[in-house]
Amino acid sequence: MAPCADFAALRASPADVRVVASDGSNIAAHSSVLAAASPVMEQMILGARRGWDAGCAVVCVLGAPSDAVAAFLRFLYCRPGPRGMTAAGEEEWAEGAVGEHGAALLALAHAYRVPWLKRRAEAAVAARxxxxxxxxxxxxxxxxxxxxxxxxxxxxxxxxxxxxxxxxxxxxxxxxDAALQGELLQLLHDAVQRKKRWERERASQHVYRQLSDAMAILDRIFAAGGAGAGEVCAAEASPCEVDGVRRGLEQLMRHFAACGGRARKPAACPRCRRALQLLRLHASVCEDRAGAGEPCRVPLCSNLKAKMQEEGVDKTWKLLVKKVTRARVMSALASREVPEVVKKSWAKYSSRRAARFR
Ligand SMILES: [Zn+2]
Ligand SMILES: [Zn+2]
Known part of the structure; x- marks a missing residue:
């Protein structure tokens, strides 16, 4: 039985453990290194020493090719620091080893409880x-x-x-193995359901964001100077992406001011009803600014606030207000200026992550 790898030269003390692979290959190693790296190895070495051959303990690592066992042991010898392998050339060797023996290293790292190697082998197998x-x-x-x-x-x-x-x-x-096939089909089903749920969630988020934008545009339209809907067109020009929404809102507000439907019966005219809902939503999200010095210029704001306070609102409306407020906060967070130090740190993290999965 010829040794297929030699770790005796890596430490000053002589090798005191013989690791035997499935094909009978012998690998001389140091018990202190193996025991420090793997609690399972530690127990195996202690068990072997209690046997009759206490001089040089024999540990059998079965179920993997001898090359993979040798690579596994070498990993235990050159355990990496937080920045990867420390010695020159080791990182290159480690990449090659996880590429070649990824699955065997994952199984060995799991069986011998070496979590850092398990994570690395798992990432390598997943990437390939x-x-x-x-x-x-x-x-x-x-x-x-x-x-x-x-x-x-x-x-x-x-x-x-x-x-x-x-x-x-x-x-x-x-x-x-019908169970394995069933598991894969179940995973696919879960992935489809997750995607559908995510798309639904995304679509509803889009609606809340649009409503939040509409509230911001409504503020801007009436903050221009006049409380009447007739002066809406005189408001300052807005960016092109919100132009359509702005024009629609202006037309709606103009209609609301001119139409007699709201005076007779609020639900009589569908456009007036829609305008009233938007104004009601504005009054709900405008509450935070109630204590501010300048009064709100959006029509019916104070009236609708008083009415809602007096009559109360249902749970659905409360939920809508909460989601629109959240969308407004999120879009404000997304559009704020990111500090330079955060940008640099994020770029550094992204490049490291990309290099690991390359
Ligand atoms: Zn109307
Ligand atoms: Zn208001």
Whole structure:
């Protein structure tokens, strides 16, 4: 049995553990390094030393090719710091090793409880995932409790289910592992549901943002000087993206001022009803500025506030006001100037993250 890797030279003290791989290969290593890196290894070494051959403990690392076991042990020897591998050339070697033995390293790191290596191997396997390997990777993710890899499999299957269905892994799962196939289909179903929910949420957010913009434009229209809707057109020109909304609001307010429907019966004219709803919404979100020195110039604002205070509002209206207020705050946060130091730090983080998944 010839040794397939030599770690004896990496430490001053002589090697005192023999690691045996599935094919019978021997790897001489140091018990202190292995025990410090993995609690499972520590227990195995203690167990081996209690046996009859206490001189040089023998630890069997089975279920993975000897090259992968050697790479696993080397990772334990050159445990990285917060900025990656410290020695020159080690980072390059580590990238190559996780690329070549990613799945075996993930399984070994999970079995021997080496969390930092597990995270790295999981990211490497997820980054190199193909449709051909998706089903195998899903099985590996389930066995090794690797949620990020599981998610990557679901995303890949969601993008190209046809290619996954043509893979050997899928055909094998169909014949022998219906539960695995069912899990993948469930993941796809969840992903579709999540996407639909997200789209619904996005559409409703868009409506709340539009309402929030409409409230801001309404403020600007009437802040120009006159309380009457007839003076709306004289207001200062707005940016082109809000021009359409502004014109629509101006027309609506002009109609509201001229139409007799609201005087006779509020619900008689649909356009007046819509205008009244917008003014009511304005009065609801305008409450924060009630104590400000200058009175609000939007028509009926104080009347509608008093009416709502007196009669109360229902839960649906309260929810609408809350969401429009939140949309206004969020758009104000999104449009504020980001400090230079935050921009630099974000750019640094993004480039590091991109390099890790390259
Ligand atoms: Zn009308
Ligand atoms: Zn107001």
């Amino acid at each position: 995932l193909t449709a051909e390997r998706a089903v195998d990777a899903l099985k590996l993710a389930a066995l090794c409790d690797a949620p990020r890899l599981r998610l990557a499999c679901a995303r890949l299957a969601g993008k190209d289910l046809g290619a996954v269905e043509r893979s050997e892994g899928w055909r094998f799962a169909a014949r022998h």
